[in-house]
Structure formats: C-alpha cells, structure tokens
Amino acid sequence: xxxxxxxxxxxxxxxxxxxxxxxxxxxxxxxxxxxxxxxxxxxxxxxxxxxxxxxxxxxxxxxxxxxxxxxxxxxxxxxxxxxxxxxxxxxxxxxxxxxxxxxxxxxxxxxxxxxxxxxxxxxxxxxxxxxxxxxxxxxxxxxxxxxxxxxxxxxxxxxxxxxxxxxxxxxxxxxxxxxxxxxxxxxxxxxxxxxxxxxxxxxxxxxxxxxxxxxxxxxxxxxxxxxxxxxxxxxx
Numbered sequence: 316x317x318x319x320x321x322x323x324x325x326x327x328x329x330x331x332x333x334x335x336x337x338x339x340x341x342x343x344x345x346x347x348x349x350x351x352x353x354x355x356x357x358x359x360x361x362x363x364x365x366x367x368x369x370x371x372x373x374x375x376x377x378x379x380x381x382x383x384x385x386x387x388x389x390x391x392x393x394x395x396x397x398x399x400x401x402x403x404x405x406x407x408x409x410x411x412x413x414x415x416x417x418x419x420x421x422x423x424x425x426x427x428x429x430x431x432x433x434x435x436x437x438x439x440x441x442x443x444x445x446x447x448x449x450x451x452x453x454x455x456x457x458x459x460x461x462x463x464x465x466x467x468x469x470x471x472x473x474x475x476x477x478x479x480x481x482x483x484x485x486x487x488x489x490x491x492x493x494x495x496x497x498x499x500x501x502x503x504x505x506x507x508x509x510x511x512x513x514x515x516x517x518x519x520x521x522x523x524x525x526x527x528x529x530x531x532x533x534x535x536x537x538x539x540x541x542x543x544x545x546x547x548x549x550x551x
Contacts, residue, residue: 324498336512342523352471353386367395374401375440380535384440401426403453404531419449437463442518445474447481466492474510475502
C-alpha cells in the first residue's frame with residue numbers, strides 16, 4: 316500500500332487525513348476534520364482564482380455539504396467572492412449486479428440561479444474520488460446549464476488512475492479545463508472496493524448517516540440557510 320501526497324499537502328493536512336483514516340475517530344471529530352480540510356482547500360483555491368470579482372459556482376454531494384463544501388466556501392466568501400451553489404443527492408449502485416459497473420443517478424438537486432450561464436470557475440467537490448461515477452454524473456448535469464472557463468475537481472483523497480478515468484468520459488474541450496485539487500493519492504482498494512487508507516471506510520457512516528438511503532433523506536443545514544437567503548433576496 317502506497318500513499319503519495321500532492322504539493323498542496325502540508326503538516327496540518329496530513330494530520331487531518333490521519334484522523335479520517337483512523338477508525339477510532341469520533342463522528343464529531345471526523346466531521347470537523349472534513350471541515351478543516353475544506354478550509355485548507357478554500358484558501359488554496361482562492362490563491363488560484365483571478366480575483367474576488369471572479370464568477371464561481373461550487374457543487375457538492377449531500378453528504379459533503381455541511382462539512383467539506385462548507386469549509387471550502389468559508390475562505391472564498393470571507394474574501395468577498397460571490398459563489399453560487401448546488402447540491403446533489405445521488406444513488407450509487409451497480410446495475411444488473413455488475414460490480415465492475417457503477418452508476419450514480421441524481422435523485423434530486425438544489426441549484427441556485429445564475430446571473431450568467433458562463434462562469435469563470437466551476438468547483439466540483441467530493442470527499443473521495445475512486446471510480447469517479449458520482450463526479451462524472453454531477454459534472455455532466457452541471458455543464459448542461461453552466462459554461463465554465465475552468466473546472467476544479469476537489470477531493471481530499473484520490474484513488475490512483477481516477478483522474479484519467481474521469482477525463483475519459485468527456486470531450487477534450489471539457490477535460491482540458493480540469494484541474495485536480497487533492498492532498499493524497501492511494502493505490503489500494505479492499506474486496507468491497509473501498510480505498511485504503513482513503514478516508515477511513517464508508518464516508519456516509521463516518522459522517523453520521525446510517526446508510527446511503529438515510530443520507531438521501533437529509534437536507535443539509537447549508538442548503539436550508541442558503542435557500543432561505545435566496546427567498547429573502549427574491550422577496551426584496
């Protein structure tokens with residue numbers, strides 16, 4: 316088993332990644348570690364964007380919304396970036412019980428209105444990218460409505476080969492816009508397909524959800540807050 320670290324990784328991110336991998340880390344501490352990794356990403360991303368006037372759209376899965384995605388949003392909004400936001404509820408499974416084939420259809424989504432279809436930066440967030448089917452599905456949906464100049468794919472951990480697998484699903488005109496932000500890359504999966512050490516197993520359970528169905532019934536606090544804010548702005 317080999318873990319390699321990206322140039323974005325530092326002493327703090329390595330400590331946080333170790334907390335995710337540790338099966339003894341409590342649910343609350345795990346959530347906090349994801350949030351703090353998001354803060355690290357948010358600061359790194361802000362350094363890569365042209366200015367606080369840049370147009371940004373951030374998209375995440377429901378399980379990552381209140382932790383990793385919220386952490387990324389905080390430094391961006393603290394620096395006065397205007398960020399629109401979307402959240403996806405995906406159902407990941409193997410059709411016809413073909414374990415080598417994974418799909419992740421979108422059950423529902425929350426998406427904030429855009430002033431302009433063209434945005435400079437589309438940020439797609441996932442706690443770990445292994446088979447890439449969730450990111451592929453959500454990104455395919457997003458680029459039907461959004462025309463980004465750059466696409467930032469953001470995850471604390473990647474499985475080796477996942478970026479190439481994701482790129483193979485898109486035309487060159489799209490994947491040439493990709494830039495991957497990650498802290499660690501792993502090259503081992505167990506018999507269930509879970510990356511080791513990865514993020515310490517099944518992210519749903521580590522974050523406090525019973526299973527996939529349970530997380531798909533959850534409305535993240537960040538969605539509730541932003542939806543309320545959108546309703547107020549429309550009212551005025």
